[in-house]
Amino acid sequence: MPGTVQSIERAAAILRMLAGGTGRLGLGEIARSLDLAKGTTHGILRTLQGVGFVEQDKASGHYQLGAALLHLGTSYLDINELRSRSINWADPLAARSGEAVRIGTVLEGRVLVVHHVFRPDDTFQTLDIGALLPLHATALGKVLLAYRSAGLPEELEQFTRRTVVERRELALALDEVRAAGWAAEIEELTLGQAAIAAPIRSHGGLVVGAIGISGLVERICDTRYRPHPRLVGYVREAARAVSRDLGAARH
Amino acid sequence: MPGTVQSIERAAAILRMLAGGTGRLGLGEIARSLDLAKGTTHGILRTLQGVGFVEQDKASGHYQLGAALLHLGTSYLDINELRSRSINWADPLAARSGEAVRIGTVLEGRVLVVHHVFRPDDTFQTLDIGALLPLHATALGKVLLAYRSAGLPEELEQFTRRTVVERRELALALDEVRAAGWAAEIEELTLGQAAIAAPIRSHGGLVVGAIGISGLVERICDTRYRPHPRLVGYVREAARAVSRDLGAARH
DNA sequence: GAACGTCGTTCGGCATTGTCGAACGTCTGA
DNA sequence: TCAGACGTTCGACAATGCCGAACGACGTTC
Structure with a gap:
């Protein structure tokens, strides 16, 4: 499959990881599992947060899935x-x-x-x-x-x-x-x-x-x-x- | 907000557009609305298809939301x-x-x-x-x-x-x-x-x-x-x- | 209480990566 | 039969996002 966009695949992997785990995950944990630099992972997470796909717990700094995904999921059902x-x-x-x-x-x-x-x-x-x-x-x-x-x-x-x-x-x-x-x-x-x-x-x-x-x-x-x-x-x-x-x- | 990943933002915009519309959308339609080159849009869509976030109707070639989003959405509910x-x-x-x-x-x-x-x-x-x-x-x-x-x-x-x-x-x-x-x-x-x-x-x-x-x-x-x-x-x-x-x- | 570890975050430089635009094959309608 | 629109492919350029190191803050340990 030629010409797939690397950063999008990585973002999807992060989302799947967040969905698989039982709840919040730390930045380091994600970066380690996907074998990415912490800086890279942070940039992707910041972007995902900007579009509402992930949320960050301000207290612990951990990340979790965001509310926008719920609407996308039910939109899929409608279609x-x-x-x-x-x-x-x-x-x-x-x-x-x-x-x-x-x-x-x-x-x-x-x-x-x-x-x-x-x-x-x-x-x-x-x-x-x-x-x-x-x-x-x-x-x-x-x-x-x-x-x-x-x-x-x-x-x-x-x-x-x-x-x-x-x-x-x-x-x-x-x-x-x-x-x-x-x-x-x-x-x-x-x-x-x-x-x-x-x-x-x-x-x-x-x-x-x-x-x-x-x-x-x-x-x-x-x-x-x-x-x-x-x-x-x-x-x-x-x-x-x-x-x-x-x-x-x-x- | 410095350092956000362009391609991920574009991918999210495409997903939101697919969720907003009543159903399937064509590649040209998406590219025109987001002011992107057709080739660029195609690359993003191909990647989203690879990770299951969008599906393509083989007959018409049109794109729609994918099944993986449903699971992400309900995972959000669990969290x-x-x-x-x-x-x-x-x-x-x-x-x-x-x-x-x-x-x-x-x-x-x-x-x-x-x-x-x-x-x-x-x-x-x-x-x-x-x-x-x-x-x-x-x-x-x-x-x-x-x-x-x-x-x-x-x-x-x-x-x-x-x-x-x-x-x-x-x-x-x-x-x-x-x-x-x-x-x-x-x-x-x-x-x-x-x-x-x-x-x-x-x-x-x-x-x-x-x-x-x-x-x-x-x-x-x-x-x-x-x-x-x-x-x-x-x-x-x-x-x-x-x-x-x-x-x-x-x- | 001080030193250590880990956390999430920021930043600059390099080259990898994704973007663009043109061209292709196909199909639908005129 | 032709014209237009469709989704798709490809090559070249440079912009883009990646990496790694360094930062401040926090919590723990000795």
Whole structure:
């Protein structure tokens, strides 16, 4: 990739670093991690501060992400076609299934949640729009993995006893996903939780996202520990509906 | 402000432009608006694309915001202390008042909504976390204006017949806000809607944000078209509680 | 209490880096 | 078929941003 702007790449690396850490970071810490001179790092940070992408804690001098990024992030949501086409179908799916609905895309080897509808009946839930989930341990992620050209992830992190950590085993599971047209995940990320997902296709059949439901195992699965066919049907219908909308969107 | 990095400022300007417009923008359009050479603009956009901040529609060649920004935006929410301290108090306020709750800060002459709790009982509402609202036509904004050092906005856009567009009139209203310790807004942004807000203070009494409720005029106001004292009390109590949390947060 | 370490910040000199403008291939509409 | 606009590439120049050293302030340690 010729002719990329060095300082912008460095600025982006700083922002990603600030997003990854748990909170504020010091100038020296950032400069050391990215192997930059302190002066250079300071100039970039000052500029990022000027445009509102980072803020500085006056007391400690440490830096953190800035408020302008929040608006950019939600502006992305407004633009995103996958999300806008999905919204009309996510609410009915949540109502019919009685479970929380999430829609995701791939971002840097993870699942980025671009829409989230809470479980209808329920109490307080945390909104995880913008969250990054592992590809190999979620139903959404398995769908996205199954239909993408890039290979499997190198490292498969283990979250529970049931997480698939063998690449061979994962490859077989993805074959099944492709054959069946949908994916399930049962206690592979969080104990007691299960999920079902199906692919969202754009024009030409390219898979651009996934839609799915997630909830307690005893509600998602039947007595034989298999996903309820009724719920699978709901999810697949919703996925097809969104795909139809997306395909028809472009002329 | 000496020593700011030119290319980063230009990249930020492009991102803001993409966020402001309704959707995709062409390269020429961007280059013309920012008065840059097409080649220069292309280099910046290519870099932003490389880091995931913008995406390109392969069909039309137009550019739009990228998915990585969504994650950065929500990461900002996770870090933001104003928000994290507010969450525990926003839910009870929504429950007691029966109205939607929002928390905001100032960003570039507007109110940035950093937290939003839906009205308890109600049907579908759109989440406006990350939205930018006018300072002079919202209760949150009036509170933030009243306690900030910077002057009044130059232009006061008119949204309804009741919007305050005279700077003198606004200054008087802000005097009242400072005297009373809370602000109201009645059909000044949207017909039929009203809101109440109070300041959130950090250590030293500095106002860093505002919390408030908003809903239909007939629920927020009494028969004399004045905010219910009961609701005002709830909002002010919540604001004080958050302020206490914030002040006690630092040692 | 003084010396040390580390922090964020500033500054000048050098050359790396990004900018510019022109030219290219492609596509849409006239 | 031509004209215009589009996104993209490339080479040359010099402006630009990078580096490293030095600064003042703060907190810690002996």
